[in-house]
Amino acid sequence: xxxxxQITEDMKSAxxxxxxxxxxTIRLLLAAIKQREVDERITVDDAGIIAxxxxxxxQRKDSIEQFQKAGRTDLVDQESKELGILQxxxxxxxxxAEVQSAIQKVIADLGASGPQDMGKVIGALKAQxxxxxxxxxxxxxxxxxxxx
Numbered sequence: 001x002x003x004x005x006q007i008t009e010d011m012k013s014a015x016x017x018x019x020x021x022x023x024x025t026i027r028l029l030l031a032a033i034k035q036r037e038v039d040e041r042i043t044v045d046d047a048g049i050i051a052x053x054x055x056x057x058x059q060r061k062d063s064i065e066q067f068q069k070a071g072r073t074d075l076v077d078q079e080s081k082e083l084g085i086l087q088x089x090x091x092x093x094x095x096x097a098e099v100q101s102a103i104q105k106v107i108a109d110l111g112a113s114g115p116q117d118m119g120k121v122i123g124a125l126k127a128q129x130x131x132x133x134x135x136x137x138x139x140x141x142x143x144x145x146x147x148x
Contacts (some may be wrong), residue, residue: 003046006032007089021078025085032056050131051089057086094132102128103141115146 002099007029014023032052037044037082060083067075074096094102106124110117121142129138 002045003049003089007033007049021081022085023105028082029053029056029078029086029089037058047130052084053086053089054131057083060086091131093134094129099133099138100141103145105140107145112146115143118142118146121146 007026011026033044033049060079064079066077076112101115106121110120110124112121122139125138
């Protein structure tokens with residue numbers, strides 16, 4: 001079963017169970033997927049769906065941060081619930097040690113020697129770690145590894 005089919009089935013079960021918040025978030029996700037399919041005239045695969053989910057998760061995290069600064073705990077709670085629902089569709093996250101190992105392997109494979117090679121290393125890692133690790137954290141680790 002593809003990820004899109006799983007999301008559609010989850011929407012149906014949320015409708016049956018009358019879970020309004022979950023249903024709203026899943027509909028939002030399906031709308032984002034459909035929007036990308038219509039805009040680009042493609043059928044989005046699982047990797048594309050994961051990229052969409054990552055984008056939505058990043059938006060939720062940014063919103064939570066802004067709402068906390070503004071003292072809007074009601075909106076923080078709502079965004080946090082949506083964030084939890086969206087994260088359920090993401091693949092299991094890699095541990096810091098696994099990410100570090102992948103970085104060292106790519107650096108060795110590419111023969112990267114300094115900060116000027118950071119773009120090549122990040123490009124190679126993005127294909128491997130998409131959806132499995134926070135790319136902001138990966139970028140920081142790559143920068144630290146190449147600065148040695």
